[in-house]
Amino acid sequence: MERLTSAQVNYEDLLESLQDGLVVVDRDLRVTFLNPAGEELLGVSAATAHGKPLASLLGTTSPLIALVDRAMETGRAHAEHEASVQNPQGKVSVSAMASLLSDHSGEARGGVLLLRDLTRIRELEEQVRRAERLTAVGTLVAGIAHEVRNPLMGVRGAAQLLMAESTFPPALKEYCDVVIREVDRLNGLVEGMLAFAQPSPPRVxxxxxxxxxxxxxxxxxxxxxxxxxxxxxxxxxxxxxxxxxxxxxxxxxxxxxxxxxxxxxxxxxxxxxxxxxxxxxxxxxxxxxxxxxxxxxxxxxxxxxxxxxxxxxxxxxxxxxxxxxxxxxxxxxxxxxxxxxxxxxxxxxxxxxxxxxxx
Ligand SMILES: Nc1ncnc2c1ncn2[C@@H]1O[C@H](COP(=O)(O)OP(=O)(O)OP(=O)(O)O)[C@@H](O)[C@H]1O
Ligand SMILES: [Mg+2]
The missing domain is CATH 3.30.565.10 (Histidine kinase-like ATPase, C-terminal domain)
Known part of the structure; x- marks a missing residue:
């Protein structure tokens, strides 16, 4: 494969346009570089972050500090799929990857922490879950509604027949009226649930x-x-x-x-x-x-x-x-x-x- 020369790839542009946050630290875990996505995620400008301990950006108890430490110690990349960082807007869930930064002679220079914002992914997951929940609820509701509708009509019919009986005491009519009214209300609810759960395509x-x-x-x-x-x-x-x-x-x-x-x-x-x-x-x-x-x-x-x-x-x-x-x-x-x-x-x-x- 043809290797691109550094003239063809401007590494600064590359880091600037990266969607993931990139934090580079020296061997003492002090920040030496922060790209714009990193600035946004951590809520701090690169100028302010420069020279500060990583712990002051992430919080002293952040597991991401140990992640960078481990990567620098072992020389291997370490990942954390579910972590969070705090910025002035609140907590942001991220996935993180830490690796050792070494120079061309192979000498360890520090560490690199790559942070990916999971908010959008979480939102999409929630949308899918909501849609699945609605489909499941819809099927359930439609099933119950069908089952409930016939007995309801039976109850209504029986109340009407009762009132039509010649020996039916007029003083009790009020109770039958309540039965009929409440059945009608329940029936309205069932119809509504059916219309919502099983919409028919419009006949335009x-x-x-x-x-x-x-x-x-x-x-x-x-x-x-x-x-x-x-x-x-x-x-x-x-x-x-x-x-x-x-x-x-x-x-x-x-x-x-x-x-x-x-x-x-x-x-x-x-x-x-x-x-x-x-x-x-x-x-x-x-x-x-x-x-x-x-x-x-x-x-x-x-x-x-x-x-x-x-x-x-x-x-x-x-x-x-x-x-x-x-x-x-x-x-x-x-x-x-x-x-x-x-x-x-x-x-x-x-x-x-x-x-x-x-x-
Ligand atoms: N014109 C309105 N003015 C004020 N509030 C309204 C108006 N329309 C709807 N709402 C509010 O929105 C709610 C939901 O309305 P929706 O029509 O979905 O249900 P509902 O009217 O409460 O019940 P149903 O439609 O089954 O009788 C209402 O309970 C009411 O609080
Ligand atoms: Mg209404």
Whole structure:
């Protein structure tokens, strides 16, 4: 193999651009060189570190000092797969490799410590673990949900039959109503878990966002009005059709409308707004329909802000915490985008972007 001359390889550039931290020490374990990646890892500049004992950079009890010592004593490289270094930002987990530094005559000059930041690798590992956990939970949930659904319907049917009996004492109707109500609630939970655990791929057709909102309101508006919630519509009549599964998108808007209404316990105005946006930077540069659901509730709590889309996160006594997790998944399956922010004045604005059928 052809050997590169030193003119072809600038060793200083090489050390500067190395992603791993490199610390060189003399025979007394004093720092003689620190590359930029090393400066960042240890949170100290090369100028400050120069001439300082390695222990003052790593801490006197760091096992990495013994690692360098051993490498210098034995002349062989020694590795530590899992260690940590401390810098002003906190603890960073690293893998380390120490070796003897000798000059061209073979005389020992000191030691070299190579440090590799494991943070990114740990993050990727955590992502994989989370995905695996979700898949496992999803399979389990789907299994349980299927098992639970049929007996639930049996219980509901039996309670209804009981009430229909001619000898059924009317004074006990209240208890049967509780059974039916609670079964319906459990059934809602099971449906939600199934929708989350086993999402079906969207059956995409051209549909109109205004029309989907109106279909929902046809069923919901009376219930909302009874709770003191009025609906304001600011529709753009020209909004072009979106490429979407109407059943799934209906579920998204329904969840958002219910959340908005639930946020306004004493009533208030819920505004539904539609528009469209050409080549939205928030949505892979696609042209989108923009649907906003704006309420006048108390807004998001700091905790809700962090966990909004986490499955089972809820602040409501009877909530499942699956509403927004399902919305997030469905909108994502449509290559859309969902975000929740503060509304002007008070309350929340939820914005959903859905790609238009014709780009
Ligand atoms: N419009 C909103 N205003 C204030 N907080 C909201 C709003 N929408 C959602 N949240 C917060 O986010 C949480 C999660 O919402 P999500 O829809 O996922 O579940 P949920 O509404 O609690 O339960 P479910 O949807 O099953 O009834 C809510 O409990 C609430 O704290
Ligand atoms: Mg909800």
């Amino acid at each position: 057709v051209e549909c109109n966002a205004n029309q989907i909102l109106e279909e929902i309101l046809a069923l919901e508006e009376a219930v909302l009005r009874r709770r003191g919630v009025t609906v304001g519509r600011i529709y753009d009549p020209q909004v072009p059709p979106v490429a979407a599964d109407p059943d799934q998108i209906r579920q998204v808007f329904l969840n958002l409308i219910r959340n908005g209404a639930e946020a306004m316990e004493g009533g208030g105005e819920l505004t539904l707004e539609t528009a469209y946006e050409r080549r939205s930077p928030r949505c892979f540069g696609l042209s989108v329909a923009v649907v906003k659901v704006i309420d006048q509730g108390a807004g998001l709590s700091p905790e809700a802000r962090q966990h909004l889309f986490d499955p089972f996160f809820t602040t409501k006594p009877k909530g499942t915490g699956l509403g927004l997790a399902i919305c997030h998944r469905i909108v994502g399956d449509h290559r859309g985008h969902i975000e929740i922010g503060d509304a002007e004045g008070k309350g929340c604005t939820v914005t959903v972007l859905l790609p238009l059928a014709k780009q």
